[in-house]
Amino acid sequence: MQAKKDSLIVVSGGMDSVTLMYDKRDSIALALSFDYGSKHNARELAFARLHAERLGVEHLVIPLGFMGEHFHSDLLLSGGSIPEGRYDEENMKSTVVPFRNGIMLAVAAGLAESRGLKRMYIANHFGDHAIYPDCRAAFIRPMAEAIREGTTNAVLTEAPYTSITKTDIARIGVALGIDYAETWSCYKGGEIHCGVCGTCVERKEAMREAGIADPTQYEE
Structure with a gap:
């Protein structure tokens, strides 16, 4: 018997959230994305939209322009240059967007309650924990x-990838038949992935460690 579609997913268009959307596709009624003023928002959102359409899931983009206008982070268009290097390096802390997941989850919770949805998914994972406090x-x-406790229908929040790595996620995605060329990771948001920022380095390593041929085109 087909599962009831009673869930919402926060989906960016990156590897992790796209994988989770396919992983939980049978229960997802709404894919929710946010335009918060990051350098790579436009690249990500295009893929979020593509996969939602492919799965026949309603896709909603919520503007959070105040974050790009008032918050300080090099990830934002209003910030400085995206640093290069691994996620565990000190310089990558400049890409933290203050309380980003908290804000997005709060909006998602209100939307889930308004729609009468009982569950929402977020795709934070273990590799994010080093520098992003709202991923832990x-x-x-x-x-x-x-x-x-704060929603009338007691909305459940599930983060099933919290304790696994991006390599694990890549393996799940390949098993689900996902073409990772149709996802976006690079923080710089150029025409193609830069290959040297933290999220590009992590993407490369995840593919290699998972034994997957990386379909991504990189500048370097």
């Missing part, structure tokens, strides 16, 4: 509890 289990757990 220590944040997700109490945030999920606050959302459940």
Whole structure:
């Protein structure tokens, strides 16, 4: 029997959220993306839209322009240059967007409650934890509890990739038949992936460690 479509997913258009959308496709009624003023928003959103359409899922983009206008982060169009190097390097902390997941989850929770949806998914994963505090289990757990207690229909928040790596996610995606050429990771948001920013380096390593041929075109 087909599962009831009673869930929402926060989807950026990157590897992780696209994989989770296919992973949970049978229950997803709404794919929710945010335009918050990042350098790579336009690239990501195009792929979020593509996969939602392919799966026959309604796709909604919520503008959060105040973040790009008032918050400080090199990830934003209003910030400085995107640093190069691995995620675990000190310079990558400049790409933190303050409380980004908290804001997005709060909006998603209100939308889920308004739509009568019982569950929402977010695709944070273990590799994000080093520099992004709102990707850690220590944040997700109490945030999920606050959302459940603060919504009239007790919306559940599920983050099934919290304790796994991007390599693990890549393996899941390939098993699901996802073409990762149709996802976006690069923080610089150019015509093609730069190949040297933290998220490009992580993407390359995940593909290699998973034994997957990387379909991504890189500048370097």
